[in-house]
Amino acid sequence: MKYHSSSKSTRRKFLYNLGLTTLSLPALSSLYACSGKPSGKKEQSVNDGKKDKLGIALVGLGSYAGGQLAPALQQTEHCYLAGIVTGTPSKIPEWQEKYSIPDKNIYSYENFDSIRDNKDIDIVYVVLPNSMHAEYTIRAAQAGKHVICEKPMAITVEDCNRMIDACNKAGKMLSIGYRLHFEPYNLEMVRLAQEKEFGALKKMSSAFGIHTSPGIWRLNKELAGGGPLMDVGIYCVQAFCYVSGMEPLAVTAKEGPKTDLEKFKEVEESLTWQFEFPNSLVAEGMCSYSESICNLRAEAEQGWFQLEPAYYYGGLKGETSKGKINFPQVNQQARQMDDFALAIKNNRPSPVPGEMGRRDVKLLQAIYEAMQTGKRITL
Numbered sequence: 001m002k003y004h005s006s007s008k009s010t011r012r013k014f015l016y017n018l019g020l021t022t023l024s025l026p027a028l029s030s031l032y033a034c035s036g037k038p039s040g041k042k043e044q045s046v047n048d049g050k051k052d053k054l055g056i057a058l059v060g061l062g063s064y065a066g067g068q069l070a071p072a073l074q075q076t077e078h079c080y081l082a083g084i085v086t087g088t089p090s091k092i093p094e095w096q097e098k099y100s101i102p103d104k105n106i107y108s109y110e111n112f113d114s115i116r117d118n119k120d121i122d123i124v125y126v127v128l129p130n131s132m133h134a135e136y137t138i139r140a141a142q143a144g145k146h147v148i149c150e151k152p153m154a155i156t157v158e159d160c161n162r163m164i165d166a167c168n169k170a171g172k173m174l175s176i177g178y179r180l181h182f183e184p185y186n187l188e189m190v191r192l193a194q195e196k197e198f199g200a201l202k203k204m205s206s207a208f209g210i211h212t213s214p215g216i217w218r219l220n221k222e223l224a225g226g227g228p229l230m231d232v233g234i235y236c237v238q239a240f241c242y243v244s245g246m247e248p249l250a251v252t253a254k255e256g257p258k259t260d261l262e263k264f265k266e267v268e269e270s271l272t273w274q275f276e277f278p279n280s281l282v283a284e285g286m287c288s289y290s291e292s293i294c295n296l297r298a299e300a301e302q303g304w305f306q307l308e309p310a311y312y313y314g315g316l317k318g319e320t321s322k323g324k325i326n327f328p329q330v331n332q333q334a335r336q337m338d339d340f341a342l343a344i345k346n347n348r349p350s351p352v353p354g355e356m357g358r359r360d361v362k363l364l365q366a367i368y369e370a371m372q373t374g375k376r377i378t379l
């Protein structure tokens with residue numbers, strides 16, 4: 001599944017070489033965490049040569065791992081692609097050739113636990129269907145590895161609890177693949193809101209929809225945990241929280257009509273919801289598996305600011321009631337993974353920890369409960 005990648009890789013590389021990396025901009029969470037004031041503080045780089053880079057093993061070699069993460073790991077400064085874990089042996093030769101991965105760093109799902117003996121691997125990155133995140137995160141932690149887990153963190157809050165507990169018990173760090181916390185346009189939305197550039201926020205809205213083909217795991221409730229809400233609606237939920245710097249107090253939701261009963265027999269095709277935040281702030285979300293849409297808008301007392309597209313891998317565009325927003329396009333995944341490597345090296349928390357993933361799974365479950373019961377659910 002691709003969320004419209006920008007093809008401007010040469011430009012990206014150029015910008016990267018200019019030093020627009022993880023270290024150049026603060027992570028989004030650090031903008032609103034605690035004080036609510038942007039910190040902008042630069043972090044001390046602790047490694048220069050490749051020998052000091054942390055080794056990442058990708059688990060699940062699907063479209064996100066192959067199309068985004070592995071290429072991003074060719075641009076990272078603090079971590080590199082050291083290994084792979086796959087259930088499909090036919091994928092191995094191409095990956096080995098492309099990324100020079102030695103035989104000893106290749107694992108199957110069966111022998112995955114023996115990764116504990118491999119000193120090349122510091123971090124396991126779980127990029128499997130949603131319901132498998134819990135098992136592989138827990139196994140990775142028990143094997144003594146730090147973990148990055150893709151969104152949504154899991155399909156139940158209980159699984160999130162088990163994942164957090166396993167990492168805590170192992171003394172390992174857990175972060176979620178929330179790449180937009182390292183993306184300049186989304187960072188600017190946070191800054192505009194937090195610094196009240198247009199006064200207090202009154203209303204937010206966001207929609208994320210993509211087209212899906214029939215028969216994929218994303219339409220299978222057991223593997224996906226739900227439909228577009230779990231996959232793309234989560235971006236809107238995230239954005240409402242990071243832009244406002246708050247968590248919602250209540251939610252109402254409504255499932256959209258199904259245009260294909262066979263294709264969407266297990267999960268919703270589309271869904272709209274409304275969050276009530278403190279200070280009478282409301283946020284209207286929409287997600288869909290049969291419409292291409294991707295935006296985020298905030299309305300404040302004296303103006304508005306918005307992104308469209310808001311959440312793609314590249315090509316983001318922004319505007320405010322005063323004019324256009326212009327930032328360089330960066331490799332979001334490279335910045336996200338470098339930040340986690342630095343968090344480990346510098347022994348500081350990740351700005352996108354398991355606890356944030358669990359909060360979001362709680363919010364997604366509340367939206368489903370509101371949708372199913374037709375009631376206003378308080379949080």
Ligand code: NAD
Nearest residue numbers: 001060061062063064065127128129130150151152177217
């Ligand atoms: P994909 O279908 O392209 O890849 C899934 C991988 O899991 C494949 O390699 C497949 O072989 C493997 N797999 C193992 N067991 C499987 C099973 N029982 N059924 C199906 N596949 C199985 O999916 P993807 O788009 O790469 O998504 C993987 C994860 O990454 C998901 O959790 C998704 O939400 C997340 N993701 C995140 C982003 C992002 O921008 N952060 C983007 C895309 C996907």
